[in-house]
Amino acid sequence: MEHNQGFSTRAIHAGQEADPTTGAVIVPIYATSTYLQDGVGGLRGGYEYSRSANPTRTALQDCLAALEMGRHGFSFASGLAAEDTLLRAVLSPGDHVVIPDDAYGGTYRLFDKVATRWGLGYDPADVTNVEAVADKIRPETKMIWVETPTNPLLSIADIPGLAALARDRGLLLVVDNTFASPYLQVPLELGADIVVHSTTKYLGGHSDVVGGALIVNDDELAEKIGFHQNAIGAVSGPFDCFLTLRGVKTLAVRMDRHCDNAERVSAWLGEQPHVAEVIYPGLESHPGHEQAAKQMRRFGGMVSFRHRDGEQAAVDLCNRTKVFTLAESLGGIESLIEHPGRMTHASAAGSPLEVPGDLVRLSVGIEDVNDLLADLEQAFG
Numbered sequence: 001m002e003h004n005q006g007f008s009t010r011a012i013h014a015g016q017e018a019d020p021t022t023g024a025v026i027v028p029i030y031a032t033s034t035y036l037q038d039g040v041g042g043l044r045g046g047y048e049y050s051r052s053a054n055p056t057r058t059a060l061q062d063c064l065a066a067l068e069m070g071r072h073g074f075s076f077a078s079g080l081a082a083e084d085t086l087l088r089a090v091l092s093p094g095d096h097v098v099i100p101d102d103a104y105g106g107t108y109r110l111f112d113k114v115a116t117r118w119g120l121g122y123d124p125a126d127v128t129n130v131e132a133v134a135d136k137i138r139p140e141t142k143m144i145w146v147e148t149p150t151n152p153l154l155s156i157a158d159i160p161g162l163a164a165l166a167r168d169r170g171l172l173l174v175v176d177n178t179f180a181s182p183y184l185q186v187p188l189e190l191g192a193d194i195v196v197h198s199t200t201k202y203l204g205g206h207s208d209v210v211g212g213a214l215i216v217n218d219d220e221l222a223e224k225i226g227f228h229q230n231a232i233g234a235v236s237g238p239f240d241c242f243l244t245l246r247g248v249k250t251l252a253v254r255m256d257r258h259c260d261n262a263e264r265v266s267a268w269l270g271e272q273p274h275v276a277e278v279i280y281p282g283l284e285s286h287p288g289h290e291q292a293a294k295q296m297r298r299f300g301g302m303v304s305f306r307h308r309d310g311e312q313a314a315v316d317l318c319n320r321t322k323v324f325t326l327a328e329s330l331g332g333i334e335s336l337i338e339h340p341g342r343m344t345h346a347s348a349a350g351s352p353l354e355v356p357g358d359l360v361r362l363s364v365g366i367e368d369v370n371d372l373l374a375d376l377e378q379a380f381g
């Protein structure tokens with residue numbers, strides 16, 4: 001599959017040739033743990049044990065790499081499994097990482113409660129400001145880790161600017177591309193070294209499977225990640241890979257609808273008297289709008305806002321929606337609403353990454369947008 005083919009063509013065909021035995025046009029679920037060898041050490045097609053490799057997972061990994069314009073893809077049991085494997089593959093005790101000052105709560109927990117116990121240091125920084133990130137770099141810093149847009153404040157990092165900084169200082173730049181998806185943003189083409197995904201979100205897209213991924217271009221980096229993927233073993237199972245591949249095929253058409261709906265919802269919220277601030281990169285009022293326009297195709301399906309009447313009013317609103325489902329996660333076909341401070345980002349409470357109590361986060365789905373607006377209207381009361 002050529003990288004110069006269109007996005008949806010790659011999503012449907014990359015790594016997914018018809019089965020040579022039956023002609024099946026969809027990659028089968030290879031529900032097997034082990035494989036017949038053609039003599040001792042004679043691997044048939046390179047497969048020996050499904051922790052090491054599985055044909056369904058190979059298809060997903062190849063497809064994800066093609067979508068991110070990368071050479072090597074790796075699929076994991078969850079986004080955090082991907083992140084943990086990456087840290088162990090490329091960092092050592094005593095190393096230091098710069099992370100976003102509004103990172104996803106699970107990522108913060110991984111750094112603060114897990115990685116620090118084996119000697120990894122970190123500092124949060126405003127990833128929208130290249131100089132602020134540079135100020136956090138120490139002699140022992142090995143990596144800059146960013147999300148863009150960030151979760152849940154939807155801040156926009158300057159990927160090319162940070163890539164230049166990372167190259168100048170001899171660091172790796174990791175970009176969590178979960179919120180944007182490869183349809184809207186391609187970090188490797190903007191200078192990043194490693195792309196991280198929670199494939200649970202937009203890539204899977206149907207709230208029915210959990211997974212994670214890493215995509216890289218560098219062969220040596222890929223060799224390290226591949227070794228640790230097998231050695232640690234937090235791989236995605238064949239059925240999970242099958243579901244994620246099925247979701248990926250419609251990513252482009254879903255993302256266009258997510259963006260359409262999010263644009264309408266963000267504009268409507270801006271007119272509501274009980275909304276103090278609407279946070280959406282597609283709005284010209286967003287401080288990262290200009291940068292987002294440079295590096296994203298569109299602005300995504302995530303919208304956050306701050307309730308003018310405070311934290312309890314924000315919580316009450318979350319409890320009153322009917323079409324928006326009160327739930328964690330994001331990126332599925334259905335619209336979700338949550339209170340980050342008490343839900344997805346509760347692990348950051350009391351830390352420099354604590355989110356505002358009056359913040360509400362929306363994952364705008366692909367329903368009829370008038371129904372979404374009516375639901376929010378009745379929830380505001």
